[in-house]
Amino acid sequence: MSNVIDVSRPSPHVAKVWLNRPDVRNAFNDDVIAALTAAFTDLAQDDALRVVVLGAHGKAFCAGADLNWMKTMSGYSWDENRADAQRLADMLWTLDQCPVPVIGRIQGDCYAGGMGLAAICDVLVAVEGATFCLSEARLGLLPATISPYVARAMGVQASRRYMVTAERFSAVRAHELGMVHELATPDTLDAKVDDLVATLVANGPKASRECKRLVRDVGGVPITEALRSETARRIADIRASDEGREGLASFLGKRQPNWLP
Numbered sequence: 001m002s003n004v005i006d007v008s009r010p011s012p013h014v015a016k017v018w019l020n021r022p023d024v025r026n027a028f029n030d031d032v033i034a035a036l037t038a039a040f041t042d043l044a045q046d047d048a049l050r051v052v053v054l055g056a057h058g059k060a061f062c063a064g065a066d067l068n069w070m071k072t073m074s075g076y077s078w079d080e081n082r083a084d085a086q087r088l089a090d091m092l093w094t095l096d097q098c099p100v101p102v103i104g105r106i107q108g109d110c111y112a113g114g115m116g117l118a119a120i121c122d123v124l125v126a127v128e129g130a131t132f133c134l135s136e137a138r139l140g141l142l143p144a145t146i147s148p149y150v151a152r153a154m155g156v157q158a159s160r161r162y163m164v165t166a167e168r169f170s171a172v173r174a175h176e177l178g179m180v181h182e183l184a185t186p187d188t189l190d191a192k193v194d195d196l197v198a199t200l201v202a203n204g205p206k207a208s209r210e211c212k213r214l215v216r217d218v219g220g221v222p223i224t225e226a227l228r229s230e231t232a233r234r235i236a237d238i239r240a241s242d243e244g245r246e247g248l249a250s251f252l253g254k255r256q257p258n259w260l261p
């Protein structure tokens with residue numbers, strides 16, 4: 001099971017998690033779901049970590065759920081199907097809760113559940129030639145567990161269209177919709193991802209984690225008095241922290257910040 005994904009640590013601050021079933025276009029089955037869940041659960045405990053890059057081997061990023069695995073599931077009882085779907089929902093949740101920013105490196109096609117993986121990323125870089133598709137309806141299935149993440153990443157209205165039509169669309173269109181943040185060519189993809197990694201590693205580590213949590217907690221939430229006081233509390237917390245003091249002192253002192261571990 002272990003080699004269905006590759007996890008590497010080029011530095012204590014950076015983790016790379018690569019899907020590794022290129023022969024089936026990185027479709028995920030039970031082994032992948034278990035491996036990704038375990039990897040992100042471990043990474044979440046690592047206080048030195050500042051950024052994760054989620055990528056894939058081979059020509060496609062991810063073809064979604066493994067259809068052979070799903071075919072097996074169709075012989076299951078409703079309860080067994082429910083338990084399988086719950087494991088998938090739990091995996092997406094675990095990835096979404098990753099405490100540090102996740103950069104998605106989309107080097108090829110991104111279909112169905114693969115769009116769910118892309119949608120949990122905080123920053124998405126894709127090659128222009130990659131195709132995106134919420135193909136589930138074509139197969140008589142639903143993009144159910146991925147739907148909240150996809151709707152958050154590309155908006156409800158675009159999700160409506162692409163979920164009901166199951167049409168393919170380009171990375172350029174995904175960029176227009178705001179889901180993809182940067183377009184690349186196969187030659188420039190890694191340099192763009194490396195630049196983003198360097199940008200994220202240079203930021204205040206606590207601030208970076210808190211920014212991610214802040215957007216997740218307040219994005220789309222109605223602006224109420226309670227929210228006004230909660231957001232004020234969060235900035236006060238970080239201003240009063242060693243990191244907040246160091247960030248301001250380094251700016252005012254015209255020097256590089258020395259982030260504490």
Ligand SMILES: CC(C)(COP(=O)([O-])OP(=O)([O-])OC[C@H]1O[C@@H](n2cnc3c(N)ncnc32)[C@H](O)[C@@H]1OP(=O)([O-])[O-])[C@@H](O)C(=O)NCCC(=O)NCCSC(=O)C[C@@](C)(O)CC(=O)[O-]
Nearest residue numbers: 024025027063064065066067111112113135143144145146
């Ligand atoms: C991705 C492209 C465009 C690449 O297109 P391509 O590069 O031309 O590759 P291909 O179509 O020739 O496929 C290469 C090999 O990968 C296999 N393969 C490919 N995909 C899968 C798959 N999903 N499951 C199992 N095997 C897969 C495929 O069967 C073939 O095997 P071979 O013939 O060489 O033995 C194409 O392969 C394709 O259209 N794949 C199907 C994508 C799809 O419709 N996935 C739906 C998954 S359902 C899902 O994800 C449900 C979920 C999770 O969203 C539910 C929820 O949210 O609750």
